[in-house]
Amino acid sequence: MTEKRKKEIELHKEDDAIDAFLNKDNLKYVKPPSMLQMIKTFSKDLVTYVAEGAPNVSAEDYAQRLDACKACPYLKPTHMRCGMCGCLIEHKAKWKTASCPDKDVERWKPQNMTKPSNEKE
Numbered sequence: 001m002t003e004k005r006k007k008e009i010e011l012h013k014e015d016d017a018i019d020a021f022l023n024k025d026n027l028k029y030v031k032p033p034s035m036l037q038m039i040k041t042f043s044k045d046l047v048t049y050v051a052e053g054a055p056n057v058s059a060e061d062y063a064q065r066l067d068a069c070k071a072c073p074y075l076k077p078t079h080m081r082c083g084m085c086g087c088l089i090e091h092k093a094k095w096k097t098a099s100c101p102d103k104d105v106e107r108w109k110p111q112n113m114t115k116p117s118n119e120k121e
């Protein structure tokens with residue numbers, strides 16, 4: 001067998017492995033955002049959060065969001081960044097105004113924006 005053919009077989013195996021990984025949860029490949037896009041998205045979400053009076057989710061909802069992210073195949077665990085939007089999850093998950101960018105699966109519990117959860121009832 002030639003070296004060229006061996007390389008083709010190895011590349012094919014890698015493609016199969018990537019397809020198998022994505023298909024096991026019916027995931028689609030999502031190209032990670034560029035650094036510029038990450039900064040834009042995070043800044044936009046931060047502006048919305050501040051404009052709404054910086055409302056935070058409850059401690060339980062924050063824990064639920066982090067657990068969902070830790071189990072999510074899109075998480076980039078080295079820096080705790082979301083692979084879809086690029087945001088820093090440990091910050092963004094606290095913000096009641098923020099939402100998970102994965103619109104195919106409801107990973108974060110929906111929030112009621114009529115009353116901030118960090119206010120006492």
Ligand code: SF4
Binds near residue numbers: 073082083
């Ligand atoms: S924000 Fe959503 S898509 Fe991003 S890592 Fe968390 S659960 Fe996954």
